[in-house]
Amino acid sequence: MSTLAIETKDLGRIYKLRGNKKKEARKELIALQDVNLTVKKGELFGLLGPNGAGKTTLIKILTTLLSPTSGWAKVAGADVDREPDLVRPRINMVSGGESSGYGLLTVRENLWMFSQFYGVPSKEANERIEALLEMIGMKDRMHTKSSDLSTGLRQKMNIVRGFLTEPEVLFLDEPTLGLDVGAMRDVRKFVLEWLRADKERTLLLTTHYMMEADELCDRVAIINKGRVLACDTPTALKQKLQKDVLFEIHTSPLNGLTPQMLVDQPEVTKAAITETETGAKLSLSLVEESALARVINLFTQKDIKVMNLNKREPTLEDVFVDLVGRSMAEEEDSGQPE
Amino acid sequence: MQTSTSWRSFRTAAWLGWVIESNWTDPFLFAVYSIVKPLSGAAILVIMYGVITEGNFDSALFPYIYLGNAFYIYVGAVMTGVSWAVVDDRELYKTLKYMYIAPINIPIYLLGRGGARFIVGSIAVLITILTGVFFLNVNINLAEVNWGLFFVSLTIGVIMLALIGLMLAGWTLITARHEGFIGEAVAAALYIFSGAVFPLDVLPEWLRPVGYFMPTTYWLELLRRSLVGDVAQAFPTLSQFSNLEILGVMIGLSILFGLVSVWVFKICDNIARENGMIDRTTNY
Ligand SMILES: Nc1ncnc2c1ncn2[C@@H]1O[C@H](COP(=O)(O)OP(=O)(O)OP(=O)(O)O)[C@@H](O)[C@H]1O
Ligand SMILES: [Mg+2]
Numbered sequence: 001m002s003t004l005a006i007e008t009k010d011l012g013r014i015y016k017l018r019g020n021k022k023k024e025a026r027k028e029l030i031a032l033q034d035v036n037l038t039v040k041k042g043e044l045f046g047l048l049g050p051n052g053a054g055k056t057t058l059i060k061i062l063t064t065l066l067s068p069t070s071g072w073a074k075v076a077g078a079d080v081d082r083e084p085d086l087v088r089p090r091i092n093m094v095s096g097g098e099s100s101g102y103g104l105l106t107v108r109e110n111l112w113m114f115s116q117f118y119g120v121p122s123k124e125a126n127e128r129i130e131a132l133l134e135m136i137g138m139k140d141r142m143h144t145k146s147s148d149l150s151t152g153l154r155q156k157m158n159i160v161r162g163f164l165t166e167p168e169v170l171f172l173d174e175p176t177l178g179l180d181v182g183a184m185r186d187v188r189k190f191v192l193e194w195l196r197a198d199k200e201r202t203l204l205l206t207t208h209y210m211m212e213a214d215e216l217c218d219r220v221a222i223i224n225k226g227r228v229l230a231c232d233t234p235t236a237l238k239q240k241l242q243k244d245v246l247f248e249i250h251t252s253p254l255n256g257l258t259p260q261m262l263v264d265q266p267e268v269t270k271a272a273i274t275e276t277e278t279g280a281k282l283s284l285s286l287v288e289e290s291a292l293a294r295v296i297n298l299f300t301q302k303d304i305k306v307m308n309l310n311k312r313e314p315t316l317e318d319v320f321v322d323l324v325g326r327s328m329a330e331e332e333d334s335g336q337p338e
Numbered sequence: 339m340q341t342s343t344s345w346r347s348f349r350t351a352a353w354l355g356w357v358i359e360s361n362w363t364d365p366f367l368f369a370v371y372s373i374v375k376p377l378s379g380a381a382i383l384v385i386m387y388g389v390i391t392e393g394n395f396d397s398a399l400f401p402y403i404y405l406g407n408a409f410y411i412y413v414g415a416v417m418t419g420v421s422w423a424v425v426d427d428r429e430l431y432k433t434l435k436y437m438y439i440a441p442i443n444i445p446i447y448l449l450g451r452g453g454a455r456f457i458v459g460s461i462a463v464l465i466t467i468l469t470g471v472f473f474l475n476v477n478i479n480l481a482e483v484n485w486g487l488f489f490v491s492l493t494i495g496v497i498m499l500a501l502i503g504l505m506l507a508g509w510t511l512i513t514a515r516h517e518g519f520i521g522e523a524v525a526a527a528l529y530i531f532s533g534a535v536f537p538l539d540v541l542p543e544w545l546r547p548v549g550y551f552m553p554t555t556y557w558l559e560l561l562r563r564s565l566v567g568d569v570a571q572a573f574p575t576l577s578q579f580s581n582l583e584i585l586g587v588m589i590g591l592s593i594l595f596g597l598v599s600v601w602v603f604k605i606c607d608n609i610a611r612e613n614g615m616i617d618r619t620t621n622y
Contacts, residue, residue, distance in 0.1 A: 015614065057614075063439045066614045089441035100432035104358055116350040117440040119342070161436070 002077055005169045005202035006039035006062060010071035013057050013226075031057040033226045035071070039219075041168075042199045044191070046217030047206040048316060050331040054226040055206035056095070059173050062204070063093045076168050089118070091169045094162035097177035099154040103147030107133070107157050110146050111164055118165040125164070132160045136190045152183045159187060163194055172205040176212060188216055208328060210316045222320060224331065229323045238314045244269055244285040246318075247292065250308040252279040257302050265298065267291035279307070347442040348450040355423070355454025376411055376462040377469060383407050383535065384474060401476045402573060405562050406534040408466040413528055413554065415459025416496055418521035420452035420503025424510045428619065435617035445603055448507050452500040478565050487581060488564035491588070495557035498592035505599035508606030512615055528554050537575045553595055556588035 013032040032054045039045045047055045060066035062075050064084035072079055078086035101110045108129055115125035133139040136156050146154060155178070162170055175191070176184040195201050207213050213220045214234045221231040230237060254273065262271035262284065270285035286292060299306060320328050360368060387403060388395070427434035437447060470476035506521050513520065529535070531545075532554035538546050549555050559576050563584075576584060610616050 060614065060617070065435055065438055065611065065616050067612045085441070088439055091439065093436070093439055095435075098432055100436065102354065102358065102431050102433070105354075109357075113350055113354055114436065114440070116346060117437070117442045119346055119441070 003041050004038055004074070004077075005041045005043070006037065006045070006073070006075050006204060008035050008037045008058075008062075008071065008073040011035040011037075011058075011061065011068050011073050012070035013054070013061060013066070014069045030226050032061075032068075035223075035226075035228055037221060037228065037231065039202060039204060041202050042195075043202055043218045044195055044216060045202070045204045046213040046220040047204065047223055048208065048210070048213040048220050048320075049206075049223035050208055050328045052225075052332075053223045055223060056173055057226075058223075059093065059095075059171050059204070059206060063091060063171055064088060090167060091171065092162045092165050092167040093171040093173070094159050094175060095173040096155055096158075096175045096179075099151055100158055101146045101154060101161075103145065106143050106145050107138070107149070108142045110157065111161055114161050115164050120165065128164055128166075129160070132163055135193060136160055137186050152179050155179060156183065156187070159190070163190075168200065169202045169204070172203065174206055174208070176207070176209065184212075188212070191216065210320075210328075214316050220316065222316070222323060224320075224324050230319065234316060237316065237319045244287060245289050246312040246314060247282075247284045247286065248310040248312050249282045249284065249295075249306060250276065250279065251282065251299065252305040252307065254280050254304060255302045257298070257304065261298065262295065265291065265294045268295065279304075343441065344443050344446045347444075347446040348453070350442075351423075351447040351450025352453045355419070355451040356457065358426075359454050359458045372458055372462045373465055376408075376466045379411075380404070380407060380466050380469065395475050398573075400474075401470075401566050402537075402562060403535045404470045404474065404476050405467070405565060406558050408463055408470065409558055409561050410529060410532075410534045411463050411466065412456070412459050412496060413499055413525050415455040415462070416452050416499040417503040417506065417528075418525055419455030419459075420448050420500055421506035421510045421521040423448050423451035424507045428617070432617075432619070438616050444607070445504055445600065448504060449500050452503050456496055456500075476566075482567060484564040484567065484581075487560060487585070491557060491560035491564060491585065494589060494592055495554075495561070498553050498557065498588075498595060501592070501596040501599045503599075505595075505602045508599075508603035511610045512606045512613070528552060531555070532558055533575060534558060537573045539573075539575055551591070553588050553591035556584050556591065560584055560588065 011032060012030070012034060015029045015031055017027045017029055035058065047058065049055055057066065061068050062073055062080055064080050064087055067081050072081065074080065075087050076090040080087050102113075105113065108126070111129045112122070112125055115128070116122070120128070130139065130142070133142055136159065138153055138156055141149065141153060146157060149157065155175075159172070159175055162172065172191070176187050179187065191203065191205075195203055205216070217234065219231065219233050220237060222229045222237070230240075232240070257273075259271040259273055262268050262282070267287040268284060268291055269287060270283075272283045274281045274283075284292075284295065286295075296306070317327060320331075324331060326334075383403065387400060391397060391399070394400075424434065427437060438444060467476070467478075471478055502524075503521075506524060509520055531538075531541075531549040532552050533549060534554075538549040538555065541549060556576070560581065563581055579587075
């Protein structure tokens with residue numbers, strides 16, 4: 001048996017878009033291009049990218065819902081497009097940010113029904129349902145009709161549905177989207193506990209929360225406009241990024257100090273200024289920490305007071321900026337190719 | 339393995355369909371759908387018949403129409419039930435993609451959903467027929483009913499309807515906006531071309547072959563013959579054929595339609611997967 005849970009080779013997906021008018025030529029949208037990924041058994045693998053990056057498209061292909069237009073993908077050893085019947089018994093999937101389920105059925109009934117589709121013996125299914133609901137903190141709602149659940153609780157129910165069938169490979173598409181902070185924490189804790197319980201379990205999740213990818217995942221692939229730009233452990237990604245030291249300084253008004261004046265100092269590589277209510281916030285990249293002395297010196301000359309000074313570790317956000325040239329939020333605002 | 343997959347797909351789907359359709363938590367809704375709706379449908383028909391024939395309820399035409407209409411309820415229930423499962427699961431419950439990634443047999447799952455509608459539909463059919471017998475002079479002599487023929491025809495017919503529903507389900511899968519409409523449209527067309535409320539002979543000659551090609555035509559004829567034998571035979575359309583001949587034609591056409599349906603569904607299923615339509619929701 002291979003030790004790979006997921007493997008993709010030059011995977012691509014092009015959507016044909018229909019124009020509004022018949023005369024309009026059919027446009028094509030490249031949602032995924034040349035995706036080569038391998039995920040080992042037991043890994044918690046993250047796909048990080050802005051809206052429209054292609055995360056959901058990749059998950060849909062890996063879960064047999066969508067055919068690729070080029071390349072191939074294997075999940076649990078079987079080709080997702082040609083052998084979906086071998087893949088399906090061994091996977092499950094949950095998409096966040098939508099409330100699915102049969103409102104007429106109770107939480108238990110909804111979950112039980114899905115377990116039956118996977119051939120889980122009824123008694124065992126009920127035991128698992130109780131245990132998982134307990135783990136995710138909604139056992140008291142087991143007999144509530146799912147139409148009477150809040151959106152967040154419905155999403156938790158849906159998450160339990162994914163874990164209930166004990167898949168070898170589980171796909172979570174933005175599992176914490178739209179949840180409040182408490183529920184997010186519940187879900188993350190739940191995910192880690194579930195993975196820890198069995199070394200063979202593999203989980204692929206997509207997110208556009210940097211922190212989530214950073215804290216949760218063993219490895220992260222950063223994806224933008226259908227391409228995988230980098231793939232490594234969060235630590236390695238951040239280390240590779242820059243040897244620079246990052247500082248964030250809050251000051252009193254700047255009295256004419258410009259970013260250029262800062263960058264003109266030796267060993268100051270980047271400087272950005274944002275005005276605040278009380279003065280300004282400076283983000284600095286320094287080659288050496290010692291360069292900070294020169295910056296402070298400049299402040300003294302200009303009669304600027306330092307109110308707060310932070311040394312900042314690079315985040316995955318910085319990695320993204322480094323790879324793409326702008327922040328994930330900017331990338332999302334820039335509008336998707338329609 | 340294969341049979342157990344199919345069986346658990348069917349069984350669980352039928353259970354789900356039954357819970358959704360019966361909706362015991364809301365007896366009022368249930369009553370409306372299984373009693374009020376079919377009875378008001380029958381009432382419209384009876385009134386129209388009364389006006390047109392100036393109240394000639396003793397004519398053999400009346401039970402012909404009444405029973406045809408009553409059994410036609412199964413078409414709406416089972417056939418459209420199968421195709422509506424696609425719409426409901428995809429758009430309303432947002433579960434279709436989870437069904438698709440599960441190790442089940444999707445056509446059998448959909449047939450299971452239709453199977454549940456058969457039970458609910460049967461209640462409506464029974465109530466409609468009983469109303470006809472007790473209040474409207476539809477004469478069914480229990481001693482003369484050909485029960486064997488009745489149950490055999492009913493069973494084959496319901497399976498046939500479910501399979502045609504599968505074809506519509508496939509079509510529904512690959513169309514975005516007019517989903518519900520397809521089932522209704524086909525049901526309405528079949529109503530005209532199956533001799534449900536008037537003999538096919540009423541149709542213009544060039545349209546009649548459509549009716550002769552529909553398994554539903556023979557199905558309704560057999561149900562009527564088995565319940566009110568001599569009355570049904572009073573109509574010329576199929577009078578030169580024996581029960582057995584009609585049964586044979588129905589079985590043949592059902593197999594043909596069934597095979598075509600399964601094939602159409604497979605093709606549509608592939609198209610849906612290739613175009614990412616399985617979890618596509620329509621923005622109304
Ligand atoms: N069925 C479809 N038909 C046409 N284009 C599609 C379809 N599904 C997705 N797309 C397009 O493909 C691109 C990738 O979409 P995808 O949903 O995979 O992104 P994503 O990374 O999941 O984004 P988000 O964070 O918003 O969920 C987008 O530009 C999207 O508009
Ligand atoms: Mg997405």
